[in-house]
Amino acid sequence: MFGLAAGQAFRSADGALERAAANSDQLVRIQAIQTNVVQADADATNAFLVGGLEPAAQRADYTAAIASASQLIAEAAQHQPADGPALGALNEALVSYASEIEQARANNRQALPIGAQYLKDASANLRSDALPLLKNLVDANDERVAEEFDRAGQASGWLVGAGLLSMLVLVLGLLWLARRTRRYLNLPLAAAAVIVLVTLVVGAAVLVRVSNRVEEAQSGVYAATLSTAQARIAAFDAKSNESLTLIARGSGAAFEKAWQASDAVVTAELGELGQNDASSGLDPLPWSDYTAVHQQIRTLDDSGDWEGAVELATGTGSGTGNATFAGFDASSAEQLAGLSDQTGQQLDEAGRWLPLGGALGLLAGLLAAGCAWWGVSQRLEEYR
Template identity: 35%
Template sequence: MTALASPRTPVLASARRGLSARAGSTPGRLTGLLVVALLLGLGFGVAAVSGVLQRSGLVDDVRTRSGPLTVQSQQLYRALSDADATAATAFLSGGIETPAASRRYQKDIAAASKALATTAGSGGADADAVEQLTTQLPVYTGLVETARVYNRQGLPLGAAYLREASGLMREKLLPAAQRLYRAETAQLADDRDGAALFPFVAVPLGLLLLAGLVVGQVWLTRRTNRLVNPGLLAASVAAVLGLLWLTVSWGALAADLRDGETHGSAQVQTFAQARLLALQARADESLTLVARGNGASFERDFQRRMTDLVGRDGKGGLLGAAYDGADADMRRALDGAVADVAAWRGAHRQVRALDDGGRYPEAVDLAIGAEKGSAATAFGALDDRLGGAIDAANGRSGRAADAADGTQTGAAVGLGLLTVVVVVGAAVGIQRRAAEYR
């Protein structure tokens, strides 16, 4: 049996031939050019505007969230270390600690509590670290207060409570604060890297759009013998301006963020780490004296931290390594810090010589006294210098983030308007040529 042909087959074949013929005709090609131009124009505009908004959001996070939280977590770490060093030093004053030492300790605890509350309220902090700090900080302050009570009564049990408090600080509180600081620093780095990421989607689309517009104009020139198509020319100029605006604003943003990292955040980390080592070494120095002949382990910790800070020869360690890549301001701060450490080491050697020679009261005076050449004076100069360097580097990082945010001002609106010019210009330019064939 022979199958009957469907009566619709000739109609479909005829329709296909008609479509093929139209696609191959000049009006069909103009329609195809219009569709491609519109798709590329809209794609470029959407990618460019959404990319700008995303970068602006990440930069805003650097300015208002991850950046300040990193500073808060660093201040938390520093306040805890300073509280431990201050408590140990105040214990040497004999019976009643000086008002200045008491005020400094209370200020440190208040600053640590405030910084902890700020980081905990951010929602993105290390929950385990926050919980450990929240639960153990009151325990630490309770041990310190108990140590003070016994010390005022002249009982040696106070030294045992102080050592327990310092052990809690070093074994639980400071490691938790360090984890929190590292987590916030990593989040800051992620936000900064995300904001500085090259617009891999928008730029290729923009280049394809520009290439398509140029090819379309060349083809129209050959087809119509008309040198300029005003609509396509306007679209091409808008595409060029959009690409330039996108790439230049991104380049300026990335440069500002790199400057903020190199001369801001990186220097903060260096000086903050150096300051923490110095604070821990100061606590070790005081606890060695508090132990009254049983502080060999604290003395070893002191020497180890000093080696970490400046090396055995006084020219290496953390501060020595920081010279590589440092700018002029950082080098001056490093030079001063190295000199302060050298003065502190010299005073510490005298303290140990006096203590080991049985002249304990004189050793304590040299360790905590305010006179020139004392260990306390050298440490204070070092701590103030490092604190000033940290504040300066934090300020530079903040200014760089503000500058990066400024590079995106008006970019989303401007790129959106240029996208409209591209789309309208391409549509008008091509439609006018197509109308000539009707």
């Protein structure tokens, strides 16, 4: 029984880490969908400001973002069936959004004012239908990851409980045999107790170390990965609201307020990154470069220079809104990929020896049982 419990302890920890890694991958996948969706909206709204035929690069970026989001939705549904219904509803919302954007484009190319309304409706529906679904999916998968991390830390309970019970039985057996047979020590039975004790101590130490490494990953690279992803999502949302403010032409106070809310999220997440030891060696993400340009855009627009504000928001030269935002986009994407890889590597390293530990725990239990049988059989032979 001790061998089975020891094997189960290591097997439970190993399974929990595998599920945590799978759920972590799913969470990153869902956040990638979020990023692609808001990135597509940022591209569509910014390109709309240009008027007529939008820039080819932005159109290509928008198309790639929509295609990537659709592909990731299909992959996410395959990897986590529990997310299937929500992902199905998300796919419908994305198709509806893309359809409204095409209507907005068609009208904008003909200089029809109704195109702006189609665009605003598409963006509003995206935020009311798709983004809440994505938030719920992120919360659900984050909860699954946390549960598996907890299970990995609690796996030692199998080993400790069975080990203490086995030690009690073996010690009582030694005492009973000593009194019954007038022999002070039964070496094989004592060896069984030593095997159980060593397995208990070493196994518990290994599982505690695994638990510590899991906690370190959870509060370190995993938390940094989530912060970076959330900062990117909020950043693209801010970029979209910046364009919507200009599209509204004097009546975009609500969009500017939404921009400020997104900016607060980015700033908070970057603050979390700054306090996280896992990201201490990384270069700060250049969000302030973009926010400084945004303030210039707002100053121009508020002073009546709408054309100047649009030119600064849609330009691609140095110091423009698109250029500074592209710097943040590239830096944060590279950082997110690196942190995500580190999370997987740390979880793999934490559980690398757990299958071997399970096999050794089972073997130790069988060996201890053999020694106990041998010890008792010696006393029986003396009576025979």
